[in-house]
Amino acid sequence: MKQPCLLLALSFGAVLPAIAGPIACPDPAKAVQVAAxxxxxxxxxxxxxxxxxxxxxxxxxxxxxxxxxxxxxxxxVALWESADGAFQAYLSCDLPPDALKHLKPVSIAVTRLGKLTRLSCSYGENATFTHRTKAQCQVQGNGDCAADPVACKASCD
Incomplete structure (x- = not known):
């Protein structure tokens, strides 16, 4: 009787860190094209x-x-995903393959769409990678991270 409860508690412990905590904008150089x-x-x-x-x-x-x-x-356009699959973007098929290597995040924004939260990382006019979650998220800082791309983060709980 105690084993199922213990197993259930441990499995929740493994899931919660993946949901809560800071989420950083992905590195487009590591993105993978998932649709032709x-x-x-x-x-x-x-x-x-x-x-x-x-x-x-x-x-x-x-x-x-x-x-x-x-x-x-x-x-x-074709669908691309971040290396971990958490962010998606529809990128122009006319974009040169090397262009992704040079993109850096310039801003991050959080919008609420019904019960979903949309976390958008903008890389200028060429690309926006989006993460959707049911967690509540808030941008860390003012959302402008052109000067410091590492600062493009949001906290989710």
Missing amino acids: CPSEEELRYTFMGYCGDDRRLYASDADTCTSYENYRKQKN
């Missing part, structure tokens, strides 16, 4: 469907369907 980039043929095909006769369904988006170039810029 769309082919030019796929982009042209989906452009016809997305921006064709049914484009009125996307009326709030005025720029994407004005040209194929705008559509391609918006949709030619």
Whole structure:
């Protein structure tokens, strides 16, 4: 009878440190591409469907369907994950492979979306890595970490 309780208590102890504590912005140089980039043929095909006769369904988006170039810029992306899988980002397939090696976080922000907390690490206009959690998080400092990328952290509990 005592063994299941002990085992349960130990398993909770192993889980809690992973949830609580500071979370730092990931190093994009160690990120892994987890989804393939769309082919030019796929982009042209989906452009016809997305921006064709049914484009009125996307009326709030005025720029994407004005040209194929705008559509391609918006949709030619692939899913990437941080090395530990905690952060995700949709990065442009036109981004040179070496570009990730030179990106440093410039800001960190926490937003609440219903019951989820979204922790966003911005690396300038090229990339934003996002972590989603049910934990309550708060940015450490003012969120501006361009001068000190190591300071891009949030506390979650």
